Amino acid sequence: MAGSSVGSDIFAIVTLLVVSTFVLLLLRHFLPLRTTPAYLLVPIFLALALPISIILLVPIDLATTSGTGDEATKGIWLPEAVLLVAWRIAYWLTFTLTWFILPLLGQYVDSGYRVPKDRMLYSIRSNAQYQLIVLGCGTVGLVYVFLQNGFEGTSIKSLVMALAYCWGLIQAIYLMGHGLVAVPRRLFRNANTSSRLRRIQSHAPKAHERLEDAIIELDELEGQISQLRKRKTGISRDHQEWIEELVDISNLAPYRPNQTSLPRPSGLPIPAVITDRYLADLARKLDRARHKRMRFHDAWDRLVQKAADIQSMIDAAPSQKLDFGRPRPTASRLEKVTVLSPYLRYLLYLRAIPLTRIFCGSIFVVASVCIVWSEIVKFAFPQLSVISLTVIHHRDSEDGKIGFGGQVIAALWLIYMCFAALASFDDVKVWGNRALVRRNTYGESACWYAGQIAKLTVPLAYNFVTFLPRSIYRETTFHQFLGRLIILTPLGKGFDYFFPIFILIPVCATLFNLYGRAKSVLGYGIVEDDEEENPSGFGTGGWREGRDLIERELSGRSNLESSTPLDGRTISPPTGSHTMNAEGGQLLHSNDQGRASAPGPIPRGQSSTAVQQPQRLTAASPAAPEEDDGVLSGFAHRVRNTIDTVERPGWIPDFAKRPKWMGRVDNNTEQSGRADAGKGLGRWFGGRPTDGRLRL
Numbered sequence: 053m054a055g056s057s058v059g060s061d062i063f064a065i066v067t068l069l070v071v072s073t074f075v076l077l078l079l080r081h082f083l084p085l086r087t088t089p090a091y092l093l094v095p096i097f098l099a100l101a102l103p104i105s106i107i108l109l110v111p112i113d114l115a116t117t118s119g120t121g122d123e124a125t126k127g128i129w130l131p132e133a134v135l136l137v138a139w140r141i142a143y144w145l146t147f148t149l150t151w152f153i154l155p156l157l158g159q160y161v162d163s164g165y166r167v168p169k170d171r172m173l174y175s176i177r178s179n180a181q182y183q184l185i186v187l188g189c190g191t192v193g194l195v196y197v198f199l200q201n202g203f204e205g206t207s208i209k210s211l212v213m214a215l216a217y218c219w220g221l222i223q224a225i226y227l228m229g230h231g232l233v234a235v236p237r238r239l240f241r242n243a244n245t246s247s248r249l250r251r252i253q254s255h256a257p258k259a260h261e262r263l264e265d266a267i268i269e270l271d272e273l274e275g276q277i278s279q280l281r282k283r284k285t286g287i288s289r290d291h292q293e294w295i296e297e298l299v300d301i302s303n304l305a306p307y308r309p310n311q312t313s314l315p316r317p318s319g320l321p322i323p324a325v326i327t328d329r330y331l332a333d334l335a336r337k338l339d340r341a342r343h344k345r346m347r348f349h350d351a352w353d354r355l356v357q358k359a360a361d362i363q364s365m366i367d368a369a370p371s372q373k374l375d376f377g378r379p380r381p382t383a384s385r386l387e388k389v390t391v392l393s394p395y396l397r398y399l400l401y402l403r404a405i406p407l408t409r410i411f412c413g414s415i416f417v418v419a420s421v422c423i424v425w426s427e428i429v430k431f432a433f434p435q436l437s438v439i440s441l442t443v444i445h446h447r448d449s450e451d452g453k454i455g456f457g458g459q460v461i462a463a464l465w466l467i468y469m470c471f472a473a474l475a476s477f478d479d480v481k482v483w484g485n486r487a488l489v490r491r492n493t494y495g496e497s498a499c500w501y502a503g504q505i506a507k508l509t510v511p512l513a514y515n516f517v518t519f520l521p522r523s524i525y526r527e528t529t530f531h532q533f534l535g536r537l538i539i540l541t542p543l544g545k546g547f548d549y550f551f552p553i554f555i556l557i558p559v560c561a562t563l564f565n566l567y568g569r570a571k572s573v574l575g576y577g578i579v580e581d582d583e584e585e586n587p588s589g590f591g592t593g594g595w596r597e598g599r600d601l602i603e604r605e606l607s608g609r610s611n612l613e614s615s616t617p618l619d620g621r622t623i624s625p626p627t628g629s630h631t632m633n634a635e636g637g638q639l640l641h642s643n644d645q646g647r648a649s650a651p652g653p654i655p656r657g658q659s660s661t662a663v664q665q666p667q668r669l670t671a672a673s674p675a676a677p678e679e680d681d682g683v684l685s686g687f688a689h690r691v692r693n694t695i696d697t698v699e700r701p702g703w704i705p706d707f708a709k710r711p712k713w714m715g716r717v718d719n720n721t722e723q724s725g726r727a728d729a730g731k732g733l734g735r736w737f738g739g740r741p742t743d744g745r746l747r748l
Contacts, residue, residue: 082493099502103509111459117527127456150507158499164336210537220511229558231472232420239413243406249362256598263348270341343494374398427552439519
């Protein structure tokens with residue numbers, strides 16, 4: 053392309069600075085930057101910055117090879133040599149981070165060993181099985197490529213790039229297909245405040261149960277560490293120092309009051325000989341349990357706070373004045389700033405935001421339909437692709453040209469495709485216990501999420517390019533660098549054209565709730581379903597139980613703040629309830645009726661779940677064996693509630709009548725007086741009726 057690219061160069065530099073700043077803010081939101089080592093921050097930063105750069109590089113590539121000659125409509129373009137270098141750097145860095153660096157770093161952080169050498173050996177052993185499977189698949193593919201194209205120098209390179217693209221495209225198509233339906237549906241559902249509160253309440257029992265299980269698991273591990281600390285024989289000096297480090301780590305766990313006087317639950321039996329492998333496994337379990345507790349505590353706290361805010365919105369409907377109360381201590385500075393009046397806040401949260409969600413949901417529905425339609429028709433009828441029609445604006449030219457407006461629209465399409473794929477990570481339950489936690493994300497989870505983002509971006513970007521006519525996308529530098537090697541064999545060419553049609557499978561599965569039906573048949577679900585599983589609220593984990601848990605939590609927060617002054621002294625609580633000071637003590641309880649009273653202005657403070665931890669420790673301790681069946685008793689209680697709410701058929705009372713010799717019960721009046729003493733078997737045992745029981 054003739055002309056000067058000074059303006060485009062300045063735009064590219066400014067864009068890189070903006071992308072870098074955005075990624076740093078994103079890392080600051082999920083990771084503690086001061087305590088996270090540099091060897092972990094730099095690869096994660098690159099794994100996030102490079103995919104975002106690829107999203108911006110695709111429209112620049114399109115305008116460079118198919119741009120207009122008019123200066124007024126010319127888009128952002130770069131010289132082809134610069135563009136080729138940019139694609140090589142972005143692709144091969146992303147490839148190396150995805151398949152080698154980030155997996156090794158994730159296992160390195162999760163190893164539990166103290167010495168870097170032992171950590172690296174553990175990481176290599178953990179990734180060896182996965183790498184051997186990849187190498188085996190690569191060997192089979194290499195034989196096919198050699199038989200198809202002969203022994204050429206580019207065969208190995210094309211095979212590596214094609215296999216990485218195919219595996220990434222399989223995951224991307226499935227996740228994007230699920231997200232294209234789930235994202236608009238979530239917006240429509242959240243527009244209704246009442247139904248949104250009901251869904252939150254229905255999710256509360258499971259979230260609370262997960263938090264309690266995580267706390268108990270962490271307490272068992274800490275109990276095992278405390279037993280190791282008391283052990284005096286069979287431990288070397290290095291192992292003793294290692295155990296002291298584990299004790300320090302466990303004491304530094306956040307949201308944890310002093311519990312030295314409380315009994316700790318016993319963990320697994322301690323072996324006679326303490327080895328490095330045993331301590332590393334214990335340290336690894338401890339790190340996972342700590343972050344797991346942080347994760348579920350954060351999820352429970354956000355769920356309770358969200359329920360409280362939505363309840364405040366519903367209560368503000370008559371007065372049209374919305375007040376969320378005091379902000380929580382952990383809120384950001386922006387959240388603590390009060391700018392709007394209660395009436396303007398009411399208009400914003402109950403009028404503007406629901407309408408905005410409905411509007412955005414409608415736009416996303418249209419965009420999802422256009423993407424699915426373009427995936428279906430791009431091979432047989434590429435001229436009917438809606439994405440192609442929206443990106444190419446200058447139809448008067450021979451092959452079609454792409455200007456600045458087409459670049460903006462292409463970037464928006466690609467951003468929505470990536471967002472739909474990444475939004476499915478919270479729904480699909482095949483990622484283990486990995487999760488993103490605000491300021492406390494586990495290092496292994498951060499490496500895994502960064503690797504998945506880097507893995508999915510390149511296949512989605514090239515899949516988007518194939519929506520355009522062949523005369524346009526085959527001239528791009530992206531196709532000359534990657535696409536030409538993918539379609540080197542007939543198998544790769546057919547896979548690239550036909551496999552995206554399978555996006556209909558996750559789309560239909562999400563649209564018609566096939567996941568829920570499969571869960572009812574198989575007993576295990578792949579995707580978290582947002583719909584109410586138990587609309588009545590009775591039985592196992594209904595919304596009524598969730599409502600009681602949330603109200604009890606909010607009441608505990610209110611009572612704790614009102615009864616615990618700054619100096620830590622405990623004020624006498626009202627009759628029928630108990631409080632607990634900041635140093636431990638007796639647990640907060642609601643009134644005798646079992647329902648927490650409605651709190652006043654709800655402080656956005658710390659969750660009272662952390663305050664209830666001493667009682668959980670005592671309940672999980674072996675000193676109280678009668679409480680060990682809490683899970684089974686809770687399950688039996690839920691089953692009993694479910695059975696009691698079922699209306700009994702009319703034939704059951706007649707079928708289950710008590711025999712005369714046992715003392716029948718007719719019309720709710722038991723016939724067991726002196727008149728019946730001589731009837732049935734009663735006369736055999738002294739003639740004293742005892743409701744069918746024998747008197748010895």
